[in-house]
Amino acid sequence: MTSSALVWFRRDLRCDDHAALYHALRRHARVFCAFVFDTDILDALPARHDRRVEFIHASVLALDAGLKALAAESGAPGGGLIVRHGVATECIVALARSLGVNEVLVNRDYEPAAIARDRQVKRALDEAGIVFSDYKDQVLLDRNEVLNGQGLPYSVFTPYKRAWLQQLDAFQLRPYPVARHARHLAAVPDADTAGAMPSLADIGFERTNLAELPLPAGMAGAQTLLQDFLPRMAAYGVARDYPARKGVSYLSTHLRFGTISIRRLAAQAHEQARQGSEGAQIWLSELAWRDFYFMILWHHPRVVEASFRPEYDQVQWDEAPELWDAWIGARTGYPLVDAAMRQLHQSGYMHNRLRMVVASFLTKDLGIDWRRGERHFAEHLNDYDLAANNGGWQWAASTGCDAQPWFRIFNPITQSQKFDPDGRFIRRYVPELARVPDRHIHFPAAMKPLELQACGLQLGQDYPLPVVDHALARARTLMRFEGLKK
Numbered sequence: 001m002t003s004s005a006l007v008w009f010r011r012d013l014r015c016d017d018h019a020a021l022y023h024a025l026r027r028h029a030r031v032f033c034a035f036v037f038d039t040d041i042l043d044a045l046p047a048r049h050d051r052r053v054e055f056i057h058a059s060v061l062a063l064d065a066g067l068k069a070l071a072a073e074s075g076a077p078g079g080g081l082i083v084r085h086g087v088a089t090e091c092i093v094a095l096a097r098s099l100g101v102n103e104v105l106v107n108r109d110y111e112p113a114a115i116a117r118d119r120q121v122k123r124a125l126d127e128a129g130i131v132f133s134d135y136k137d138q139v140l141l142d143r144n145e146v147l148n149g150q151g152l153p154y155s156v157f158t159p160y161k162r163a164w165l166q167q168l169d170a171f172q173l174r175p176y177p178v179a180r181h182a183r184h185l186a187a188v189p190d191a192d193t194a195g196a197m198p199s200l201a202d203i204g205f206e207r208t209n210l211a212e213l214p215l216p217a218g219m220a221g222a223q224t225l226l227q228d229f230l231p232r233m234a235a236y237g238v239a240r241d242y243p244a245r246k247g248v249s250y251l252s253t254h255l256r257f258g259t260i261s262i263r264r265l266a267a268q269a270h271e272q273a274r275q276g277s278e279g280a281q282i283w284l285s286e287l288a289w290r291d292f293y294f295m296i297l298w299h300h301p302r303v304v305e306a307s308f309r310p311e312y313d314q315v316q317w318d319e320a321p322e323l324w325d326a327w328i329g330a331r332t333g334y335p336l337v338d339a340a341m342r343q344l345h346q347s348g349y350m351h352n353r354l355r356m357v358v359a360s361f362l363t364k365d366l367g368i369d370w371r372r373g374e375r376h377f378a379e380h381l382n383d384y385d386l387a388a389n390n391g392g393w394q395w396a397a398s399t400g401c402d403a404q405p406w407f408r409i410f411n412p413i414t415q416s417q418k419f420d421p422d423g424r425f426i427r428r429y430v431p432e433l434a435r436v437p438d439r440h441i442h443f444p445a446a447m448k449p450l451e452l453q454a455c456g457l458q459l460g461q462d463y464p465l466p467v468v469d470h471a472l473a474r475a476r477t478l479m480r481f482e483g484l485k486k
Contacts, residue, residue, distance in 0.1 A: 004030040004186065005103045006096050009081070010114075012107045012137055012258035013059040014219045015066040017175035019135035020105040025181035032099055032186045033067055033081050035060050037203045038088040040117075049206040051348045051382050052253075055217050057200050058210075059259050062218030064197065070178070071185040078187025085203050089117055093124040099189070104130060107137035107258070110294045111386050112301040138258060139291045140164075140172050140266055143298055146291075153299045154292070155308075155401050161288045173267040213347055215253060215382065222260035225250050226268075233272055236279035243340075243351035244424035249283070250349075252383035255290070262287065293391035296401055303390055305371070307399035312406075314484055315399070317369035326467045327362055328376060330430075333445060333466035336416035337361050339429035346429070348382035353419055359396030360410035365473040367480065370397035398481070406481040409474050416442035432462050 005028040007021050013035075015021060024031045042053065064081040071079025084091040096104050104125055109115065122132040136142050146163050147153060154160035200207060210217075216224050229249040232239070239247025254260045266287050272280030300308060307313045326332050330341040340354035350358070355377075362373045374393040378384050394400025398408065420426055423441030427434050433441060435455035440447045445459060445466050452459065459465050 002029040003103075004028055004032065004099065004101045005105055006032045006034055006092075006099060006101045008092050008104055008106045009033065009035045009060075009063065010106065010109060010258075011256065013056070013063050014222075014259050014261065015063060015070050016178055016219070017261035017263055018107070018178055019137040019176055020107045020133075022176035022178050022181070023133070023135060024103070024105045025178065025184045028103065029184055030186040031184050032101065032188075033079075034092065034095055035063070035081055035083050036088040036091045037083070037085040037198065039085070040087055040089075042203065042205075046379055048204060049208045051208045051210045051213075052384070053203075053205045054200060054208050054210045055215070055253060055382065056257060057203070057205075058217035059219075059221075059257060061197060062220065062259075066219055067185060070182045071187075074179065074182035074185070076183050076185040076187075079182075079185040080188040081197075082188055083197055085198050089120050089124070092121055093128070096125060096130050097128055101130060103133060105133045105135070108134045108142065109138075110142070110298045112297075112304060115301075138255075138262060139294050140262055140287065141167060141291055142294060146295065153295060155296075157289065157292050157401060160292050160295075161285060164288045164291060165284075168266070168270065173263055173270060175261060175263055175267075209347075213349075214250065215349075217259070219259050222251065222254040225254065226260065226265070230268060233269065233283055234277045234279040237282040238279070240282070241353045241419050243343075243354055244420055244422075244428070248352065256383045256385050262290075289391075290388060292401075293387040296391060297387040303394065303400070304386065308394055308401055309399055311484060312397075312399040315480060316483075317363075318367040320366060320368055323366040323467055324368055324372065326464070327358075327366060327368070327373075331464045331467075332361070333464045334361065334412040334416075334470075335423075335426045335430050335433055335442060335444065336420060337412050339426045342429040344377075344380050348380060350377075350381065353415075355392060356396055357410050357412060357415050359393055361412055363393075363397040364409040364477045365412070365468050365470060367473070367476060370394060370399060407478055409477060411470060411474075413443045413470065430463070433457070 005024040007024045012018060060081065060083065067079040067081055082095065084095065092104065106118065109118065118134065125132045141164055146160060146167060148159070154163070229251065232246070236247065239245050251260065251265070255262060266284065269280045269284040269287065273284055296308070297303060328341065330338040332338055336354070337358050340350055340358045344350040359370070359373055362368050363370050370393045374389055377389055381389065391400060395402050398406035416426070422438050426441055433444060436444055436457060440451065444457065444463060457463060
């Protein structure tokens, strides 16, 4: 009897260097591929116009085409993607049963809800006599692969990174040769080819401004961004902190949805780093940060709602509804913070330096719980990833994995002066400050009446006055955290 398998695509929307697909093709004579627009996830989203859903939809279309092309090149009879719209746990089990497969293969997910979902699917498949297998694919080293001398997970990044780099060998960076076994791709059943791929409207969503953004979807979009970044990687260490410069890779959304392989990216960085590129070494460290936060989430799922350091759950955050509204409304009176929030809401993207600045501002200047900011980012970021988003917010709030003490507080004015010195980024997103001189663009509230008049700016009307005094807010934060020791 010929064995068959079903590969369930989730956050791995590519058909090259794909762990689960490779193992399925290597072990089985017929391999079906499926994706589910999961209503458990989609119905929980707060809006029907979501750039991430549109990005996923476009990437699923590209994956379907890629699988068909891969099959054609290998002489396989069909290829392609079976697509469902419904509750994933039900759809996948029903599909596996109807196809009569021996095994369902997936790439591993580390979020608590996804782990619970996969356990539910595994139980149902076990009852049907179908094997469920998962593989490491979205990270380089996961779970217990990087442990300290006591056999425990690291809680501080720097020693983790040293151990991570020591284990990052050629085997970890080697791509899975999917094309070598693509002849085993099975044709999409006639019952599925009869129904066209669902449109965005079919799954209940509207188009956004995604097409206007420099974020091409799918595997080809990822390759376009990678080829653009490779010549710039050497300068990454210097350019990455300046939001007005083209200094970062812009690949985070593609990493989030797996339209590009983490192994290929790390191999590129590793090779340039081996040749002495400092920028490549720093970018490789960013990939280590990503693995680190996945490891933390897997070992400590409580961080989704609680502080990594339990003692900081005692911090008394403020409700401050007016301050919260000013932060989400980009009306804080601190131009770099407001520009960053406008960038987020207009594009679904925020530069990494600015993520640290606005998170520090919310928690340390406004005294508002990091969890509220984390949830706001979760609603708006194209590249939202629970592990990295949670880790970043807890880092900024000083409740998480950080060797630095809680009295690290970003000054939004000096951050602006250092990383947007001529105000290019601010003027792009806060055009009402376009005529403000460079020396005042970072904090217009310090301008004298005649200076304000000269550039036609009326504070409190054209642009808000600061909602807090940074020096006083900093003092409050120090008292807030120092009180925990008493």
